[in-house]
Amino acid sequence: MATPAFTFTPSTFQKLHPAEFFRRFTTEGVRPDGRLLDAFRPTTVHHGVISTANGSAMVRIGGTTLVCGVKAEVAEPKLDTPDQGYLVPNVELSPMCSSKFRPGPPSEQAQAVSEAINRVLKESKVLDLKDLCIEEGKAVWVLYVDAVCVAYDGNIFDAALAAIMVALNNVRIRKPTYQEGTIKVSGGSTANDENSFTLNLARTPLSATFAIFDTTLTILADPNVTEETISEGQISITLDETGQLCGVTKIGAASCSQSVMKDCVQSAKKRTQQLRNIMNQQ
């Protein structure tokens, strides 16, 4: 007599053993959402989406959507850097984008992403802060770069960095004049070069993130939120347009050999180039 086999539907299986469910796909070289292991999700980029901001962008990577706005304000410079302005990036992960975020002060993840982007912008010298000086020791521009996540489906770092870089490339600020303690900012349209200026960005760093799944070190490009939760680590690689590295981060349980890192760098080079093409098409 055969005992009746214990069966359940795929969706029940996924809920009970998310990692094992996932492993069944990766051993076949695909993922549950139909992507190959090294495939990134479809990406779209729009710039100038907020007319009231000095620069703005919307980036969508699969189910992750971010809107970024840059606002320029006049402020006093710091005493020890009288000729430098400020660049203040901030990433917001509100309950609006996913139920995993709670209302209240920024979550640890939001702060960590903001800090990671701040370091990329600062350490790889994307913008010379002296360009933001209006009058030395008196007035400088402060650029508030706010990226708000409206839909969260993993890989926030890539999306946020791309959105911020597109928005910064898109910035137009009215030319100011400084006279005897007052700053005059010319009125009218910012659309032409006559009375407004753009930022002179030294480079445009873009990143590619990979999740490490399982002890077999299966590398998943561009992880979505389910893949992030079951993965045992993440690798983020940031590159500028010349292929120079601007940042490498590897966290998590799985020890990662150098050959894996090398593969990721190669893959990241391709991906960031593809992202650049998408950005330029717009």
Place this chain on the structure above:
Amino acid sequence: MSRLDRSRTSAHQLRPFFSSQNLLNRADGSAQFDFGGSSVMCSVVGPAEVKLRDEKLDKATIEVVVRPLVGLPGIKDKAREQAIRETLEPLILSGLHPRTSIQIVIQTMKDDGSILATAFNATILALLDAGIPLKSILGAVTCIVDSETNQILLDPTTQELANAKSTHTFVFDNKSSITSTDNKQQEDKESVDVATLYSDSTGLFSEEEYFECAQICYKAAQAIHGFIRTAVQKKLEKEQQQIDS
């Protein structure tokens, strides 16, 4: 070539390091780790009672708190907390102590560069002191690529960091070398395929520079592993001396 801090003669030399364990009376485990002029103290409390809100049914809740040298913790400290927690969480066998909390507090005592690496090393010593079950130990090292000479300098001071083109921090566990099965063959080669547990690099650098830094830091991390072993051995021998005699 002499280094900016003048106490070292080589670019690939670590500053003298020092540690002491079991310093704090009220914590379950504590340690201090120094890299030259940088010093970090770490305390571990646990497995202790957990707040109902943070309780996890199948494992211990691990909380990491990073306190800066001066002032209140900022966004930089939060990012460090996340980096340290995400590296340690999988290393701690938290399944052995479900529904408990393990709290790790990291306080910078003196800052002369390489604080993140110092913090990692202090933390692992404190965890060992507290007797928290771990999968392996780890060793952390920072290096920079100098903007003028393009030379890789190990364990930089604050002064050297200001001159850096890029900064790299690596963490290796003591199993890193086991992953390459053919030890003899691997060691013969100039570069070992090293496995990194945590890596964080910023600045501008080439692929070659990154992997060279990893190699150099890997070798230095072996010295840290050896040092941790000696530190633990000394402590245990002191405890056992009455029994043997």
Place this chain on the structure above:
Amino acid sequence: MASITTEEESKLLIVLPGDQLPESGLMEDSSAAHRLTLGPGLAPMDDDSITAVKAGILKHNAVGNRWWVESNQRRYVAAQGESIIGVVTGKSAEHYKVDIGASQPALLGVLAFEGATKRNKPNHNIGDLLYCRVSMANKDMEAELECMNPTTGKADGFGELKGGFVIKISLGLARRLLDPKNLVLRLLGQHIPFEMAVGTNGKVWVNSASTQHTILICNAIRNSEYLNSGECSAMVKSLVEKM
């Protein structure tokens, strides 16, 4: 690489988390039945290797081919059969809640005393000090205690500790105090008569004729942790002379 050789028997065999035990070494002196008993500090890993998870001294007992790591820590994790000292922190109709220094308070049934019946229960109050035995310990549940020997039903010395003084020491030192050859206790006994109870949870209860003597004993025990035998005798001698 961190594998261990068992050649030097005379030296202490220190292991750190991540150190793998060689399979050959584990089996060499086992009998025909290839059985292996792993004690605290050792765990089988995903790759079927036996790995140390705590820093300490690797110990081996040929009887039953037992291996364990002798480590020291301050936080108590309850283990079945150990004798411990706890403080009553609460009581209900069926249980006393006892603080034993672990992550959770332990439960002590009101009937787990010598000769206790539903009609005749011992009465303990919050703050009372109890010397008891861990009857059940499990990582997922609160530990359970009893104040009697489960086989005989006799008190066997378990029960309330009255008077005296309690200090908290490391778990390693507490285990060493239980050694009948323990040096500091032997030396103290030569000068002062006293009674004591050692809990493996790192709590030590001491009582003697006078408070001064009790404090002296507590200090001597605390000081002895990192001293060798010569230093230990000198320490006890100087403390006694100062009295």
